[in-house]
Amino acid sequence: MKARFRPGETVAVRAAYPPGHIRTPYYVRGKRGVIERICGEFANPEELAFGRDGLPKRALYRVRFRQRQVWPDYAGAGEDTVDVEIFEHWLEPAAGEGAG
């Protein structure tokens, strides 16, 4: 499997809003996080939802976000995180600190 990103890399989620069956939650679009792990490759749900085969498979990652980056008024501890599964075509390389 060719995965574009490695664990520990900082990435940004595309701030895109296409119609359809999108598994990237709104609350992390445009946010930066760090690759927690590569989950493997899976058929693309955006295609499967319309009865197509979803091929070629896409790399799926778990991306870790700092809660305070996701919700500027987050009330919990600064180290708290939320991990979200995101397909590769929703991720872009990003500089700097993400979830750490």
Place this chain on the structure above:
Amino acid sequence: MSEHSHGDRHDHARTFQPDHDSGGPLPYLQVMEIATRELLIEKGIITPGEVSRQIERMDARGHSRGARVVARAWTDRQYKSRLLANGRAGCDELGITDLEALHLVVVENTEKVHNVIVCTLCSCYPKPLLGLPPAWYKSLPYRRRMVREPRAVLKEFGVELPEDVVVRVHDSTADMRYLVLPRRPEGTAGWSEERLAGIVSRDCLIGVALPLVGKS
């Protein structure tokens, strides 16, 4: 022109599952399910008894397998490492079959980290290990609030965590399913796996409760 106007072009309904008990008319797919089921019965392809038995089988599938996995991990350090590295292989090792297409990530609670599971988009849940999800897991308030204010929600469940314990929320958005490996409580030294499994409740495995000794 606004680049992102919350308007007609967004079809939230396609991805976003409405609240579990929002009432109102039956959704399209549910109507289709009933129609298809009635046709299959009418044509003699399946019987109402078969449908009931399958529903009963799914309802009966509780969290005991998830609890077994935890009890083994508590008693066998090497098993725990293998389980954390590959959740599915850890289940296979215990002879837990019928896992369907489960891709399992096991997340470990420690002195410094507390994990909790949610599915904000719908209600993804490791059914082969935990059975059917409770209604609250599928409810909008849980799904909305667990990512937004997890400490407040955990407190409502009775889990109050000090500030120096990191809360890690896992949003089950795609193909992975999650199981929380709770911390083994004090006062359980020398317990058998079976006895240990008895204090691992379903809610412990979701991350909204902690195993308690003397309450099982």
